Amino acid sequence: MTISVDIQTVRRPMDRRTRARQAHIWLALLLAAVSVISLATGPTGTSLWVAMVKIIDGEPLTAMERVVIWDIRMPRLILGIAVGAALAVSGAVMQGLFRNPLADPGLVGVGAGAGLGAILAIVLGALLPLWIAELVGNALVPVAAFMGGWLSTIILYRVSTRRGRTSVATMLLAGIALGALAGAVSGILVYVADDRQLRDLTFWGLGSLAGATWSKVLIAGPLIGVAVLASLFLGRGLNALALGEATASHLGFSVQRLKSAAIVTVAAATGAAVAVSGGIGFIGIVVPHLLRLATGPDHETLLLNAALLGATLLLAADIISRQIIAPAELPIGIVTAVLGAPVFLWILLRRRGLVEM
């Protein structure tokens, strides 16, 4: 008599790739559900359901319903999805590029540069010639943040590229120096700022989707959309890069082009996201890490899942920030930090001794 034990099923759990592909569908459904909740939530008591029934019945909406749902909640929803997806995908791309699970988009200098740009605009914006002020209108802070982010990325890229090769290690170190410099200049501006400006730049630093308008959606949306879509194609290259630059090149990937593409998409996506929403932390680190735990580090599925989960979590954080002290609003950066920091510490504790550059 032989006892047959099915070792195969014991030793081989379902291939993570299958689970990761199924997660595309589940996360998309989750995002859709949270999107509906986001549209239905707000301090005015305007009901999405009532409005939906009216639309289906062909009845006209009240002006209040139109403004609240279409002009306030809808752009906020779209911006939330775009910013969440941008931050999470950029985080995953940076971690792949730096081959380190704790890397974040800040490493390409976007954060520091964007912060400095925003502070410059808030504190010194009044000194600009009138025609520039009229041209950019109240988009001055986002435009300055975006330009600051790009400028610092370009400087960092130049510093860390020699003879057509970019050293990510140099980039990391130069980023620390550039960040300190930007911090010092910001410090000078904070020192000369008046009380109103101080309040403005503090709130900018905490991040918020409260200022979402259709014009912001139309400016930042396409840029983020293109950058996020483009970065979804970096998956195979980032997988190969996990084996080291030389092996990635033996596998047929042009490593320098891969790096440039990663840096450009991250700078565009994060730059635009930070410009319209301020400093929102932790999404870029926590989302990819949770996904890696659940479905593995394969970037071919990770990047799309990160976009979906990042958008979902940011919308959820936005709903919390709107509801918790309604009718006032908590800056969303506080919510993501309160939720994200413990997760981040948990990651560090789990990986204790393994976090090496």
Added chain:
Amino acid sequence: MITARDIQVRIGKKPILHGVDFVAKPGEVTAIVGPNGSGKTTLLRALTDEIVWTGQVQINGRDIGAYKTWDLAAVRAVLPQAATLAFPFTVIEVVRMGLRSGIHGDRDIVAQRALAMVGLGGYEQRFFQELSGGEQQRAHLARVLCQVWDPVVDGVPRWMLLDEPVASLDIGHQLLIMRCLEDFAKRGGGVIAVMHDLNLTAMVADMVTIISDGRVIASGPVKEVFTDASLSAAYHCQLRANTIPDDHAAFILPQVAQSVVSLRGEAITVAG
């Protein structure tokens, strides 16, 4: 055919290779041997275009610089001496990284068969980083096998360039892997392997190039090249190439009875 002419490499000001010529033919296992620091790995890195070198390297009759990275990867796969891995990938995920579009047959089955060929069947869902050093090396070799799965495509041979493919393997797996390489060559592909073990080289390699101090000492069929003189000159110690009577394979033994130079530079004699 892979041909290299007058390969010169400097690292800093120190010349590592002084004009090396090298030829490898498809259908053969070509070994590169030599003492530590002789320039074996450097030659392989020049052949894979990983370092700055001067001279000429052609793969299948075409200058290596004329290939695009993606096209080059279609004709040759490379196994480095030590490959790192970031992130907790499973073994099958690492092997799949070698898969390219345009492989004949089911891609997943190719990856699994490659694992089975290196003796890692059933290891698919294990975490790569939890494997032993030798197992990791074999998993990387499976990835390399996947990349050039069909040894000949449209009449064009494909190549494996391997830096010490069996260095950290036990004797059974050394033989398994060498048989794998032999089989790849028999089916029309080309194999270039930097080797450490002279006996294993004598058993499996068709052609061998001995490098010492950045120069080619000898090059040709194993039986012609593995002589007492060339080996002793290359390794700076007395070696004798013997032949196993049954199959005429060479085996090399160090000659302990000869006087050897102690670390302090004085001649000492070991009784033998």
